[in-house]
Amino acid sequence: MEETPIVVARGLTKIYRSRDGAPAFRAVDGIDFSFGRGEAFGFLGPNGAGKSSTMRMLAAISPASGGSLEVLGMDPALDGPRIRARIGVVPQDDCLDRELSVRENILVYGRYFGLRRDLIRERLGELLAFAQLEEKADAQVEVLSGGMRRRLTIARSLINRPEILLLDEPTTGLDPQARHILWDRLYRLKQDGVTLIITTHYMDEAEQLCDRLAVMDGGRIVAEGSPRALIEAHVTREVLELRFSVDAHAAVAERLRDRRLGERVELLPDRVVVYAHDGEAALAQVHAAQLSPITALVRRATLEDVFLKLTGRSLID
Numbered sequence: 001m002e003e004t005p006i007v008v009a010r011g012l013t014k015i016y017r018s019r020d021g022a023p024a025f026r027a028v029d030g031i032d033f034s035f036g037r038g039e040a041f042g043f044l045g046p047n048g049a050g051k052s053s054t055m056r057m058l059a060a061i062s063p064a065s066g067g068s069l070e071v072l073g074m075d076p077a078l079d080g081p082r083i084r085a086r087i088g089v090v091p092q093d094d095c096l097d098r099e100l101s102v103r104e105n106i107l108v109y110g111r112y113f114g115l116r117r118d119l120i121r122e123r124l125g126e127l128l129a130f131a132q133l134e135e136k137a138d139a140q141v142e143v144l145s146g147g148m149r150r151r152l153t154i155a156r157s158l159i160n161r162p163e164i165l166l167l168d169e170p171t172t173g174l175d176p177q178a179r180h181i182l183w184d185r186l187y188r189l190k191q192d193g194v195t196l197i198i199t200t201h202y203m204d205e206a207e208q209l210c211d212r213l214a215v216m217d218g219g220r221i222v223a224e225g226s227p228r229a230l231i232e233a234h235v236t237r238e239v240l241e242l243r244f245s246v247d248a249h250a251a252v253a254e255r256l257r258d259r260r261l262g263e264r265v266e267l268l269p270d271r272v273v274v275y276a277h278d279g280e281a282a283l284a285q286v287h288a289a290q291l292s293p294i295t296a297l298v299r300r301a302t303l304e305d306v307f308l309k310l311t312g313r314s315l316i317d
């Protein structure tokens with residue numbers, strides 16, 4: 001028997017109406033998605049795709065303008081407080097109290113949640129250990145690194161033992177090492193059965209953390225599936241990247257298309273990208289056509305290629 005989904009959205013829409021009479025803006029444009037308990041689901045998309053708007057509706061912070069949404073079997077418009085009691089929210093901007101210590105931030109948040117003082121104290125040690133912040137418990141947030149702040153925000157969001165954790169760009173702006181530490185923490189939560197909903201514009205993060213993804217652009221979902229299935233469905237296994245002198249790229253792309261090189265040839269501002277099942281064989285054909293690229297690189301296809309194919313644009317602006 002198929003398990004009932006923990007979240008279901010149908011035609012979910014967010015319209016921002018301006019006060020000064022400017023036209024209303026459709027930030028989320030009728031999207032459908034659902035996910036099951038224990039799943040790690042990702043919204044992957046560039047700036048302005050509508051990821052945070054979607055997350056705020058899921059968190060029962062901002063009302064939907066249209067469509068239907070069910071979280072834990074409840075309607076956020078009617079049951080906001082009951083939903084918020086069972087989910088954790090890590091917003092895109094940390095909103096920590098910088099003048100308070102790490103410990104105080106967790107205590108205050110727990111109180112704000114209406115939890116009993118002794119229960120918060122009981123969980124505090126466990127959360128500090130989880131976030132690897134035990135030695136920083138009395139440090140002011142002000143002096144923490146970006147990675148530590150992010151870990152504190154996540155620790156704080158776990159104070160109510162949420163069934164669903166919403167993470168809006170959990171690692172944006174962090175260095176690679178800090179990102180890996182965070183990924184490890186999130187992976188542990190997933191193993192403990194917490195349902196993770198993550199937004200990101202990093203394809204490697206999506207590939208690392210998410211079982212299933214919705215690729216978003218301009219308020220819509222343009223594709224959905226596991227990272228592997230998305231790559232298999234939309235692009236070839238290998239990719240050949242060619243760099244010539246900048247003004248030569250358009251002519252080269254045209255010539256390669258005429259010769260029907262690979263499955264598809266994409267012209268980018270700084271390179272020509274050939275999608276082929278065998279990248280080395282495609283490169284041999286490039287050389288056979290008397291073309292001499294300055295650099296040539298064969299690599300595996302990634303979600304970035306999927307995004308480029310579906311939208312004609314790169315994920316990172």
Ligand SMILES: Nc1ncnc2c1ncn2[C@@H]1O[C@H](COP(=O)(O)OP(=O)(O)OP(=O)(O)O)[C@@H](O)[C@H]1O
Pocket residue numbers: 016025027045046047048049050051052053054092201
């Ligand atoms: N409160 C608001 N009022 C008006 N417009 C808004 C508001 N919040 C977001 N928008 C607009 O809605 C669109 C989607 O914004 P949203 O923050 O959901 O995107 P995002 O995918 O999270 O982007 P980013 O990667 O930059 O965080 C953007 O064009 C944004 O300017």
Ligand SMILES: [Mg+2]
Pocket residue numbers: 051052053092168
């Ligand atoms: Mg956002």
